[in-house]
Structure formats: structure tokens, C-alpha cells
Amino acid sequence: MVEKNPRANVPSTWFAWLQGLYVNDTSVAVRRQVDWDKRSISMIQLIDDIARNPHVITRRRFVSTYDKAMKRHAHRDFEKFGKPGAQQIDPRVIRTDVKRLIEARRASKPPRHEAPADIRRIGCMH
Numbered sequence: 873m874v875e876k877n878p879r880a881n882v883p884s885t886w887f888a889w890l891q892g893l894y895v896n897d898t899s900v901a902v903r904r905q906v907d908w909d910k911r912s913i914s915m916i917q918l919i920d921d922i923a924r925n926p927h928v929i930t931r932r933r934f935v936s937t938y939d940k941a942m943k944r945h946a947h948r949d950f951e952k953f954g955k956p957g958a959q960q961i962d963p964r965v966i967r968t969d970v971k972r973l974i975e976a977r978r979a980s981k982p983p984r985h986e987a988p989a990d991i992r993r994i995g996c997m998h
Contacts, residue, residue, distance in 0.1 A: 906977040916973050923966035931959050 905915040938946035
């Protein structure tokens with residue numbers, strides 16, 4: 873929107889502030905998904921639980937969630953989580969996803985004591 877409107881495409885405290893909010897909120901959202909605190913509900917805890925209980929997600933159960941016309945795709949999709957022909961997911965595949973989430977968190981985690989640079993620059997935080 874700003875790029876297509878030359879009048880709006882100028883240095884602006886408003887847009888810098890908005891950009892800072894977006895970056896901060898996105899970083900917080902990623903960090904929340906990788907929160908190991910048992911008082912939290914997070915993606916990483918769900919994935920870890922699935923890895924510890926792979927028998928819960930069987931091919932039959934997974935495929936049953938697809939429409940009849942899509943069963944072929946359901947089997948293909950299931951095999952993203954295990955070996956071809958396997959009847960349950962492979963916990964090693966799931967643990968790889970855990971590692972990816974942790975890496976994403978590390979990449980997005982600014983120091984807790986500092987606000988993003990754009991917010992500090994415009995004086996929204998002290």
C-alpha cells in the first residue's frame with residue numbers, strides 16, 4: 873500500500889512504529905509456539921507429546937479425516953510423517969520438527985531487555 877502511494881512513501885514515525893509492532897508481535901508469536909512451560913499451551917508441547925505417543929496417529933485415523941475423493945492424497949500426506957506403508961507416524965520425523973521450531977525461535981528471539989531498534993529509535997520505549 874505504501875509503496876504504491878508516493879505521498880505515503882516517506883520516512884514516517886507512524887510506519888516505523890507499525891513496523892516495530894509487527895516485528896515484535898511476530899517474534900512473540902513464534903516464541904509462544906516454542907514455550908516449554910507446562911502452564912502454557914504451545915505447538916512444541918503438542919509435537920513433543922505426539923513424538924512420545926506415535927501410536928495415537930495411525931494411518932487409518934489420519935486418512936479417515938479426508939474426503940473419499942482425496943484418500944490417495946491422504947496416504948501421500950501421511951507418508952510425510954513416516955515411511956511408505958507405515959501404519960503410524962515416525963517419532964524421528966516429529967522430533968525433526970521440534971528441532972526446526974527451536975531453531976526458528978532462536979532466529980527470532982531478540983534480547984528480552986531490548987525493544988526492536990525501530991521502536992527505540994522513535995522513542996516509544998525507554
